[in-house]
């Protein structure tokens with residue numbers, strides 16, 4: 001655990017775009033919208049649960065669950081996290097959009113099981129600080145993933161990953177899954193928001209504020225069914241309403257974009273609203289210790305502080321050392337090399 005905690009830092013420093021779930025932007029948007037909805041109680045509860053180096057910024061850990069499983073963002077430890085891969089999605093038989101937990105989420109190993117599991121673990125009194133922290137970071141990510149329609153999709157083409165083609169005449173091939181994770185959002189931000197992420201967030205925030213809050217806030221099954229329904233009724237239909245599949249190459253442009261970008265935005269907004277309300281509910285229902293104990297430093301933090309302190313001392317000593325040697329040399333030269341001076 002200590003080792004993986006230390007690696008959070010490396011991971012956050014070397015975050016790379018991922019292909020699992022909304023891209024960096026989608027996940028960041030969901031969590032930032034959720035953050036804007038937190039009650040003071042939830043906000044205060046969550047801050048000390050985050051790794052200290054994000055300074056209470058929940059959005060900064062939005063893609064942690066993706067980062068830990070990839071070699072390029074977690075080179076030393078990614079093997080140990082491979083078991084979490086299946087927690088990011090639900091695979092269903094092709095064109096079956098009636099989610100069946102018995103069939104599609106065996107042993108709770110899917111995003112539905114993970115949402116239930118980590119909501120419960122986040123407030124479980126018998127788990128320690130690191131486990132709560134981990135539960136929180138998983139939860140904010142999976143609440144995003146489950147709202148990306150293609151994360152509740154067909155096993156046959158790996159949630160659209162095998163459906164390849166081209167978007168907006170770009171010469172680089174993409175796939176349907178990736179288009180929904182990030183392609184559509186990137187186009188939106190770069191062409192309609194001057195590549196300004198903050199501006200786009202403000203736009204979605206205003207959109208969220210202007211609409212009635214979503215219902216079914218506490219019903220993961222409902223979130224899942226909504227995604228599945230979108231997959232079967234909209235996502236796979238190209239610009240001439242022909243079904244896309246893995247044995248054909250798609251060419252999607254403005255028509256597909258105009259039809260689907262509002263869906264992408266609605267899913268992100270819902271994800272944000274629901275995650276916010278979930279965290280608020282968990283904050284209110286968590287077991288509260290009678291005398292609120294001060295935040296305990298976990299071993300990871302202590303180790304880190306010790307390591308940094310030692311490094312600092314070594315650097316300072318090395319600096320002083322070289323200076324002293326240099327001065328000693330200068331002195332020696334002065335006093336012995338020219339005994340006739342002075």
Ligand SMILES: *[C@@H]1O[C@H](CO)[C@@H](O)[C@H](O)[C@H]1NC(C)=O
Nearest residue numbers: 028054057058059060061197
């Ligand atoms: C929180 O983190 C996100 C993602 O790293 C960043 O975009 C945002 O500016 C941060 N917010 C604050 C208030 O520092």
Ligand SMILES: *[C@@H]1O[C@H](CO)[C@@H](O)[C@H](O)[C@H]1NC(C)=O
Nearest residue numbers: 087108109110113114117118
């Ligand atoms: C659920 O929690 C248990 C322990 O509380 C853990 O062993 C299991 O791996 C978790 N499952 C998922 C899908 O996260």
Ligand SMILES: *[C@@H]1O[C@H](CO)[C@@H](O)[C@H](O)[C@H]1NC(C)=O
Nearest residue numbers: 167168169170252253254255
């Ligand atoms: C893609 O190419 C087609 C045909 O040349 C053109 O009509 C269309 O406007 C192009 N789309 C974009 C987004 O550039």
Ligand SMILES: *[C@@H]1O[C@H](CO)[C@@H](O)[C@H](O)[C@H]1NC(C)=O
Nearest residue numbers: 232233234237240241242243
């Ligand atoms: C597209 O096709 C689907 C099924 O093939 C059909 O249900 C839907 O109504 C069609 N939509 C349009 C706009 O034609």
Ligand SMILES: *[C@@H]1O[C@H](CO)[C@@H](O)[C@H](O)[C@H]1NC(C)=O
Nearest residue numbers: 242243244245246247248249
């Ligand atoms: C895949 O889509 C192409 C193009 O629409 C179609 O010709 C082909 O029959 C489809 N293949 C399958 C297996 O559905």
Ligand SMILES: [Zn+2]
Nearest residue numbers: 020021088145
């Ligand atoms: Zn994911």
